[in-house]
Amino acid sequence: MPALIIGSTVAVLSGLAESQGARETLGALLMPVQFIAIAALALGAIALVALKLPTVEDLGLRRGLSGRDAFVVLGVFAVTHLLFRLLAFVPVQDTDSATEIFAEMKLDGPLLPATVVVVASLIGAPMCEEILCRGAVLRPTHDHLARGGRAGLGAVLGILVSAVMFAFPHLGGSLTGVEAISYLITGAAFGIVYVLTGSMTAAMIAHALQSWAAFGQVLVFGRGDASVSPLIWVLALGCPLWVYLCARGLRALLPHDRRGAAPADSAQPAGGGGAPDRR
Numbered sequence: 004m005p006a007l008i009i010g011s012t013v014a015v016l017s018g019l020a021e022s023q024g025a026r027e028t029l030g031a032l033l034m035p036v037q038f039i040a041i042a043a044l045a046l047g048a049i050a051l052v053a054l055k056l057p058t059v060e061d062l063g064l065r066r067g068l069s070g071r072d073a074f075v076v077l078g079v080f081a082v083t084h085l086l087f088r089l090l091a092f093v094p095v096q097d098t099d100s101a102t103e104i105f106a107e108m109k110l111d112g113p114l115l116p117a118t119v120v121v122v123a124s125l126i127g128a129p130m131c132e133e134i135l136c137r138g139a140v141l142r143p144t145h146d147h148l149a150r151g152g153r154a155g156l157g158a159v160l161g162i163l164v165s166a167v168m169f170a171f172p173h174l175g176g177s178l179t180g181v182e183a184i185s186y187l188i189t190g191a192a193f194g195i196v197y198v199l200t201g202s203m204t205a206a207m208i209a210h211a212l213q214s215w216a217a218f219g220q221v222l223v224f225g226r227g228d229a230s231v232s233p234l235i236w237v238l239a240l241g242c243p244l245w246v247y248l249c250a251r252g253l254r255a256l257l258p259h260d261r262r263g264a265a266p267a268d269s270a271q272p273a274g275g276g277g278a279p280d281r282r
Contacts, residue, residue: 005044028113028115028116031109031115031116031117031119031120031123032116032119034119034120034123034124034127035119035122035123035127037123038123038127038128038130038131038132039127039131041131041132041134041135042130042131042134042135044135045131045134045135045138045139046134046138046139048139049061049138049139049143052143056257056258057138057257058257058258058259058260059254059257059258059259059260060259060260061142061260062134062138062142062203062257063142063197063200063201063202063203063204064202064203064204064250064253064254064257065202065203065204065205065254066204066251066254067204067247068202068204068205068208071200072200072202072204072205075196075199075200075205076196076200076205076208076209076212079192079195079196079209080192080209080212080213080216082192083188083189083192083213084216086188087185087188090181090184090185093181100224100225101220101221101223101224101225102224102225104221104225105221105222105225106225108120108124108221110221110222110225110230110231110235111230111231114232114234117231117232117235118232118234118235118238121218121235121238121239122238124214124218125211125214125215125218125238125239125242125245125246126211126238126242126245126246126249128210128214129207129208129210129211129214129242129246130207130246130249130250130253132169132210133193133197133203133206133207133210134203135168136165136166136168136169136190136193136194137165137193137194137197137203137206138203140161140164140165140168141161141162141164141165141194141197141198142161142197144157144160144161144164144165145157145158145160145161145198148160158198161194161198162191162194162195162198163191165190165193165194166187166189166190166191166193166194167187167190168190169186169189169190169193170183170186170187170189170190173186174186189213192209192213193206193209193210193213194206196209203250204247204250204254207246207247207250208243208246208247208250210246211242211243211245211246211247212243214242215239215240215242215243218239218242219239219240222235222236222239
């Protein structure tokens with residue numbers, strides 16, 4: 004709930020500006036602040052309950068992707084997009100087109116606000132939303148039940164709860180219908196990646212890959228070829244790489260477990276596929 008309040012506060016603050024242009028610029032500049040605040044809130048909640056800052060081993064922040072991790076990320080990506088294709092056959096009303104989304108995000112407007120929106124949406128969101136939904140919700144749920152011998156239940160419950168938590172803030176219009184199902188599928192996909200790999204890095208890259216596909220369509224079919232700065236194209240099409248590099252930077256900032264625990268890069272998922280236990 005505090006995370007939702009932080010998100011809604013951005014819209015309120017941006018609405019305080021007098022002119023339309025100032026509101027749009029302020030709203031764009033506040034977007035990264037929103038995501039950073041949500042991630043800080045999630046890490047602070049973990050620290051409050053655990054009485055220590057979460058380590059990279061706690062979150063599963065690894066240096067990179069193993070071959071198995073990459074296979075899981077790409078496999079889940081392919082399955083989710085197959086489901087999206089099937090959902091495309093369901094008749095819907097009032098669905099925003101790529102052109103409408105392009106105009107709403109002002110991607111052909113001033114370069115600074117457009118760049119901030121892209122960085123926040125394609126780099127900030129994959130990192131900060133995964134810390135919140137998977138790191139602060141899914142993982143503790145799974146680990147708590149796994150310690151009681153119910154790892155399977157913990158994985159299923161954690162995926163479901165974190166998927167709902169991920170979908171809810173994105174649904175400004177309706178909590179039902181194809182859009183809601185799409186966001187639930189997306190949130191569940193990121194949770195499945197996290198449970199199968201035990202890697203926050205893999206979950207962040209899976210999130211970035213979905214954003215890359217969605218944002219690429221907005222650029223291609225929303226006049227991006229003619230009216231968007233090359234910088235926007237570089238940021239959008241390279242977002243999985245930028246997220247990976249930022250995950251490496253976050254890994255360097257957070258504390259490491261120096262008490263003889265196995266390195267996160269070599270840890271195997273608990274129970275043959277669940278997220279590693281944080282004990």
